Amino acid sequence: MPFPKINPSTTQAWNQLRAHYERTHNRHIKDLFASDPERASRMSLRWNGFFVDYSKNRVDDETLELLLSLAEACDLETAMDAYFDGEAINQTEGRAVLHTALRNGSDSGLEIDGEPVEKEVGRVREHMRAFCEAVISGDKKGYTGKPFTDVVNVGIGGSDLGPVMVTEALQFYSNHLRTHFVSNVDGDHVHETLRKLNPETTLFVIVSKSFTTQETLSNALTIKKWFLEHATQADIAKHFAAVSTNTAKIEEFGIADANVFPMWDWVGGRFSLWSAVGLSIALSIGFDQFEALLSGARSMDRHFREAPWKENIPVILGLLSIWYNNFHGAETEAVIPYSQYLHRLPAYLQQGIMESNGKSVDRNGVPVAYQTGTIIWGEPGTNSQHAFFQLIHQGTKLIPADFIGFRHSLHGDREHHLKLMANFFAQTEALMNGKTPEAVRDELSGQGLGDDALENLLPFKVFEGNKPTNTILIERLSPESLGALVALYEHKIFVQGVIWNIFSYDQWGVELGKQLASTILSELTSGQVGNHDTSTLQLLQYFKS
Numbered sequence: 001m002p003f004p005k006i007n008p009s010t011t012q013a014w015n016q017l018r019a020h021y022e023r024t025h026n027r028h029i030k031d032l033f034a035s036d037p038e039r040a041s042r043m044s045l046r047w048n049g050f051f052v053d054y055s056k057n058r059v060d061d062e063t064l065e066l067l068l069s070l071a072e073a074c075d076l077e078t079a080m081d082a083y084f085d086g087e088a089i090n091q092t093e094g095r096a097v098l099h100t101a102l103r104n105g106s107d108s109g110l111e112i113d114g115e116p117v118e119k120e121v122g123r124v125r126e127h128m129r130a131f132c133e134a135v136i137s138g139d140k141k142g143y144t145g146k147p148f149t150d151v152v153n154v155g156i157g158g159s160d161l162g163p164v165m166v167t168e169a170l171q172f173y174s175n176h177l178r179t180h181f182v183s184n185v186d187g188d189h190v191h192e193t194l195r196k197l198n199p200e201t202t203l204f205v206i207v208s209k210s211f212t213t214q215e216t217l218s219n220a221l222t223i224k225k226w227f228l229e230h231a232t233q234a235d236i237a238k239h240f241a242a243v244s245t246n247t248a249k250i251e252e253f254g255i256a257d258a259n260v261f262p263m264w265d266w267v268g269g270r271f272s273l274w275s276a277v278g279l280s281i282a283l284s285i286g287f288d289q290f291e292a293l294l295s296g297a298r299s300m301d302r303h304f305r306e307a308p309w310k311e312n313i314p315v316i317l318g319l320l321s322i323w324y325n326n327f328h329g330a331e332t333e334a335v336i337p338y339s340q341y342l343h344r345l346p347a348y349l350q351q352g353i354m355e356s357n358g359k360s361v362d363r364n365g366v367p368v369a370y371q372t373g374t375i376i377w378g379e380p381g382t383n384s385q386h387a388f389f390q391l392i393h394q395g396t397k398l399i400p401a402d403f404i405g406f407r408h409s410l411h412g413d414r415e416h417h418l419k420l421m422a423n424f425f426a427q428t429e430a431l432m433n434g435k436t437p438e439a440v441r442d443e444l445s446g447q448g449l450g451d452d453a454l455e456n457l458l459p460f461k462v463f464e465g466n467k468p469t470n471t472i473l474i475e476r477l478s479p480e481s482l483g484a485l486v487a488l489y490e491h492k493i494f495v496q497g498v499i500w501n502i503f504s505y506d507q508w509g510v511e512l513g514k515q516l517a518s519t520i521l522s523e524l525t526s527g528q529v530g531n532h533d534t535s536t537l538q539l540l541q542y543f544k545s
């Protein structure tokens, strides 16, 4: 079956959703609860240690039915089969999208260009395991015979954000190896990192799907130069490893064959942490834990593929997000993990979601006449409460938010965990209920204010509420649960891309800036500033003067 190319806004479900929005958008979520005692239990999903409560949304059963009809009208089912079966659904690049095959333990019979996918994946995985075990155990040593103490991941975008997010998230499970991440081409990043390192005991993992990315190659060359101030060319083989689809380029860099880990063009950079791109993760937590991360993602894949859509977490969360984006006019979504370990999750999801679904031309090559990709942002709770929550509570914008929390802490300090989680629950309650004028009057009446003063203050202290949230409450932060959580968002991206009728797996929009930067770099180095608009011209001249 060909991948669907259906304009969602021409479907009956879309028009019905629009009419439904017109009829219902003034309703308050708390009134929906008041008239429906079963709402919370009906609008929650329990799966594998995940409790997803989506009842605090501006929806009723009819909204959900219509959203599910929209998914049907856009032929999500055919699209899902094409995704998992390895069809070339990334049509503008002629590639399959098979990050799910990276965590598919069994032999599914999947083939790309006649080659069995899992066999090759398994081979690289075994190579990773042997490499990680040798480094962690200290069997593999640096050029002066000392075991490694530090690992530096050198990469950017998908070759950085996944590894850094997961390594930070799973710090509790980490071993003695200290991990560092160098991504920015700003020399401050690499030089500050090198200052802390001993070349005798540091392993560098250069990660670049293309091995042509300016930032990564520049950082890798700077590191190599620094390393060679202490060691010899032959020692590079002991201290540098690389992950890429472009193995010829790795050879040029001088990395030993035994330290080269291939990846494949059917893995998008922003979905690649499950491949050898995750080498620094596996070094940090050990290969068994890395496999647990894959297995968590695999369970979510199975859930996504098999659960009826009504009970399907990525489908429901994807559809709710469409409801706000396309019918309520919400432009952004906040992701608020109540876990300091997950502090890089919003940044990671920004690439995953915004690079995938930030498109304005549909799968027929026609400009879309509706909104697509949401703007994603967030910071961990409770810090975010003391920073930007004011705007979510009382600003003029509608900002649906995902609250992610854990029933059990890893540190075992119950007092801290209860305080954290009290805030977690309190915020979604406050966002939904708000504070009525009556409640504010009650609160102020005992404070000795005159009637006028009280009434003057009142409008500022009223909260409208009616702010939608999803609560994702997970048993405990572990490699498995993190793997499942990340896969949940990957599949949410897919669902939304299918409905918006866009290609989620290319990223042509990042190319233009790169091309212009390369022209400007040669102008900055050669002394000849070429043709530019007058603003850019004056800035370049000022910079050079």
Ligand SMILES: O=P(O)(O)OC[C@H]1O[C@H](O)[C@H](O)[C@@H](O)[C@@H]1O
Binding pocket: 155, 156, 157, 158, 159, 207, 208, 209, 210, 211, 212, 213, 216, 269, 270, 355, 507, 510
């Ligand atoms: O892994 P690399 O080939 O070095 O690419 C790194 C990054 O480059 C570009 O900016 C792409 O937009 C990203 O999707 C990619 O993750």
